[in-house]
Amino acid sequence: MYVSNEWNDYEVIDTGNGEKLERWGDVILRRPDPQIIWPIANEDKAWRDVHGHYHRSSSGGGSWEMKKPIPERWTISFDQLKFYIKPTSFKHTGLFPEQAANWRWMMDKISNAKRPINVLNLFAYTGGASVACASAGASVVHVDAAKGMVQWAKENLALSGLGDRPVRFITDDVFKFVQREQRRGNHYDAIIMDPPSYGRGPSGETWKLEQSLYPFVESCLSILSDKPLFFLINSYTTGISPTVLNNILTMTVKQRYGGRISAGELGLPITKSGMNLPCGILGRWEE
Numbered sequence: 001m002y003v004s005n006e007w008n009d010y011e012v013i014d015t016g017n018g019e020k021l022e023r024w025g026d027v028i029l030r031r032p033d034p035q036i037i038w039p040i041a042n043e044d045k046a047w048r049d050v051h052g053h054y055h056r057s058s059s060g061g062g063s064w065e066m067k068k069p070i071p072e073r074w075t076i077s078f079d080q081l082k083f084y085i086k087p088t089s090f091k092h093t094g095l096f097p098e099q100a101a102n103w104r105w106m107m108d109k110i111s112n113a114k115r116p117i118n119v120l121n122l123f124a125y126t127g128g129a130s131v132a133c134a135s136a137g138a139s140v141v142h143v144d145a146a147k148g149m150v151q152w153a154k155e156n157l158a159l160s161g162l163g164d165r166p167v168r169f170i171t172d173d174v175f176k177f178v179q180r181e182q183r184r185g186n187h188y189d190a191i192i193m194d195p196p197s198y199g200r201g202p203s204g205e206t207w208k209l210e211q212s213l214y215p216f217v218e219s220c221l222s223i224l225s226d227k228p229l230f231f232l233i234n235s236y237t238t239g240i241s242p243t244v245l246n247n248i249l250t251m252t253v254k255q256r257y258g259g260r261i262s263a264g265e266l267g268l269p270i271t272k273s274g275m276n277l278p279c280g281i282l283g284r285w286e287e
Contacts, residue, residue, distance in 0.1 A: 001267040003276055004100035009076035014047070014272040016040025024085050024093060025076045027051045031091055032062075034238070035278050054091045062091060075159065078103065081131050082159045084152065094126045094152060098266040098279035102232060103132035106190070109230050109286065110136035113189075117229055120181075120188040122174045122195075127153025129192050129232075130167060131160050138190070139166040147171045175205070178219060187225040193217075194234040209237045217252050228257060231285040234266075245283025253285040261285050 011023040015036045022029050028046075030053040040047065051070045056062040064087055073086035078100050085093050110117050110133060117138040121130045126149055130142040134157060144150050150171045157167055170177065174193075195216070199207040217233070224231070231253045233245050242263035249261050263283040267276040 001265045001276055001278070002101040002105075002282065003267045003269060004098045005269050006100060006104065007078060007097060009078070010097045012268045012270045012277055014040065015270050015275075015277060016043070020277065021047055021050070025074055027070050027074065027085075029087065029093070030054065032056050033277070041273065052087055054087070061089075063089070080160065081128075081135060082161075083126070083128065083131070083156050084159060095128060096125075096279070098268050099128050099234070101266060102234070102282065103128060105284070106192070106230065106232070107132050107136040109190075110138045113229055117189045118187070118225070119190045119192065120223070122178070122191065122193040124153060124192075125149050125194065127156050129194075131156050131162060133190075133192075134162050134165040134167050135160065141168045141170065141188070143170045143172055143174050143177050145171065145173050175207075175216065178216075178223060181223045182219075187223055189225045189227070189229045190231065191220055191224065191228075192232045192234075193220075194236075197237040209235065209240065214248050214252075217248055221252055221256060224253070224257075227287070228253070229287055233283045234280060235282075236280040240281065242281045242283065245281060249283050249285045257285075257287070259285055259287050 009025050013021040013023055016038055017040050018032055018036050019030055020033045020036060028050045030050045051068040053065045054062055055065060073084045075082050076085055083095050085095060087093055119133045119138045119140045121140060121142045124130055124142045124144045127142055130140045130153055133140050142153055150169050154169050157163055195209055195213060197209050246261055246263035254261055265281050266279045268279055270277055
């Protein structure tokens with residue numbers, strides 16, 4: 001497991017009964033998590049003394065119950081990186097803190113490459129990886145289909161004092177963007193992707209990770225440079241093993257370029273129990 005244990009501004013305080021108790025800076029939130037199938041060891045005052053509690057609805061979705069006033073959005077830091085946090089209607093806050101383990105790895109790879117690195121970040125959300133790569137000196141192309149998330153990513157980059165770095169923000173369907181890059185003959189030294197379990201393209205095309213991930217990764221080979229640095233796949237799709245990502249990368253990137261693959265779970269330390277909370281999986285290829 002790749003545990004993101006370098007945070008000061010974020011903490012999983014406790015877990016149990018399908019929920020996690022988290023600290024985001026000075027704000028305490030209680031949110032559902034399907035991986036937490038164990039009981040709360042001691043549902044003490046901390047579980048009740050929260051700023052916000054997200055309740056699942058039996059009909060799908062859910063809503064926030066705000067118990068204390070909080071800012072419309074606030075800032076947390078990871079090293080020199082800064083991010084805006086805001087509770088959204090679909091339980092998320094705009095950041096997946098377990099990804100810090102990937103940020104650190106990518107920053108180290110880019111810093112130690114001793115050459116210019118062009119990064120393509122697909123399904124890029126609010127830009128945690130884009131900000132991390134830019135801070136390490138890479139040129140970044142950030143692509144996401146959601147206009148609001150791309151704007152959030154721009155604001156995160158500026159918040160981190162990196163607004164002058166060479167980052168292009170593109171609101172587009174990632175599949176069509178990759179096809180256009182193939183036709184243009186553009187190439188990247190590193191590709192990051194965090195594909196959804198399900199999705200629909202602008203013309204009604206259906207994405208289902210189990211059927212679509214392998215051919216999409218294969219199509220990305222044509223936009224890798226002659227000397228790629230890394231290829232990272234994240235997944236939060238239930239039932240997909242890290243070995244699946246290992247196998248896909250072995251049959252695509254490693255078959256063409258050699259190199260090394262590692263795969264496993266992402267995790268966050270739980271302060272109260274000393275255990276780790278599983279938070280999705282990753283597959284990494286590196287030169």
